[in-house]
Amino acid sequence: MSRNTLYYGSFVHSTSLTQLQYLVDALVYVSDGSIVWIETDVDGSQLQEVTTRHGLDLEGLSTTHDADFVQLDERDFICPGLIDTHTHAPQYPNLGLGQEYELLDWLQQLTFPREAKFTDLEYAQKVYDQVVKRNLNAGTTTCSYYASQHVSSAKVLADVVLERGQRALVGKCNMNRNCPDYYCEASPEASVEDTRALISYIRDLQPSKLPWKSANPSPLVQAIITPRFALSCTSDLMQGLGELMASEPDVHIQTHLSENRTEIQETLRSFPECKSYTEVYEKYGMLRNGTILAHCVWLTEKEMDVIKRTGAGISHCPTSNFNLMSGGARVGAMLDKGLNVGLGSDCSGGFALGVLPQLRNASMLSKMLAIQPEKPNEQANGHTGQFTDKPLPIPTLFYLATMGGAALCKMADTVGNFLPGKEFDALHVTPGTSPNFFLDVGEDRPAGQTREERRTKLKETFERFLFVSDDRDIAHVYVRGRKVGGAKQ
C-alpha cells in the first residue's frame, strides 16, 4: 500500500518569478509522493467537512497504518525543497581551502589532486555518503552533481544518492587536456565510452533498485553528460560528446562557461575558429533545453542571445564567483532576457554548502551591482528592465532556488512548488531552532490573531528563514513524499 499524508498548517511557495504565496491554514494531501489536492484558509472547525468532500475520513486517516495526519505547530511552515543546480561532490573535502587562488591555479593546486583520489572507491563511498547526507540536511532535495573523471566512483555517487533518496543528476567529468598526467583521461574514445557506460548504469538503477516502495516509475536519479569545460577537452572529445548528446536527446548536460577572464582568453586561443566562448559549446551541439551552464559571469549580449535561442540555462554560483575572484554575474539582465536561471553552490569553488547561502550571496551581489555608479548593462548593452542592475526581490530569489532550478533541470513539471500533480519535495521548517534565528519574546501567537495577521507574521518568519537560518531550523526534508533528512529525522 502506498503511504498517504495530509498536512495541515502554513505553506510558502513560488508561483512565478515575482510572486510568492503564503498559505495559512492550508491542507495539502500527498499520496504516493505526489500532491493530490490543496485547500487553503481552512478553519479547524471545517477540517472534517473539507476532508470528507475529498473522500477522506479524518478519523480513519489519523489512525490507520498507512496514512498520517500531520498538523504543523503554529510557527512552523513547509516550503518546497531547494535545488542546487551545480556542485562537485569530490571537492567537498576541500571546502574552505584555497582562498588565495583564482580558477586556473586553483584547479591545478587543489582541485585536480583532490579529485584524483577518487580512484579509491572506499574513500569515494565515505565522502559521497557525507556529501549527500549534509546536502539533504541543508535542504537540497535536488542536486546536479559533478563526480570525478572516474566512472567507477561516479557509479558509487549514483548509488549513494539513490540510497539516501535525493533527487539528482550525476555525471562523470570529461577531461583529457590541460590536466596533470595522473588525472587525465586516456583518450577521447575512452572518455565517451565511460560516459555511455554511466548513462546506462544509472538507467538500470531504477525503478527496480529504489530502496522503498513506490508506484511512480519515473527515475529519481538521472545521468548528465559532464565535460569539465572547453579548456579541459580536446576538439575530438568535444566532438564525441556532442555526438553522444545527439544520440541521447533526453540526457542532461552540464559544463562551465565564462567564469574567469583568463579562462576565457585561453579558451578563445584554443578554439580560434569560434568568436565567443559560448560559440564553442554551440559548435559541438552542446546547447539545448536541459544544458546547465555554470557561472556565465562575463557573457556578452550576443552570448546571452545564443543561450536563449538554444533553450540552455544558467546556474548562478555567487559564492564561488566571489571566492575565486571570478566576478559578478548579471543575473538581473539574464532574467530580463527571459533566460532560465537557477542557483549553484559550486562546492568547493564556493565554500558554502547548500542553496540558502547562494540565495543570500545572490542578493548581496545584486545589491552591489545596483549601487555601482556605472551601470555596465544599461550603458554597454542598452539593457533596462524589471531586474537589470536592481536588487533581486525576495520572491525572485526564492524562485531561483526552487522553480528556476527545476526549469534548468527540466523538472518544472515535477518539482519546484506545490501545484497539484507535482511531487512532494519539501522542507518542514521549525523557525527559531538555531540560535541566529531570533524570535522576539512574546512572538508566540496569541489567540485571536486574524488570518491576515498570521499571514504577515509568516512572511516575516519566511524572510528570516531565507537569511539567518541554518540546518537546525529544517526539521524534516522530504523527497517524493518520503522523509530523507532534516534535523529531527
Ligand SMILES: O=c1[nH]c(=O)c2nc[nH]c2[nH]1
Ligand atoms: O568553479 C569551477 N569548478 C571547477 O571544478 C571547474 N572546472 C573547470 N571550471 C571550473 N570552475
Ligand SMILES: [Zn+2]
Ligand atoms: Zn563548478
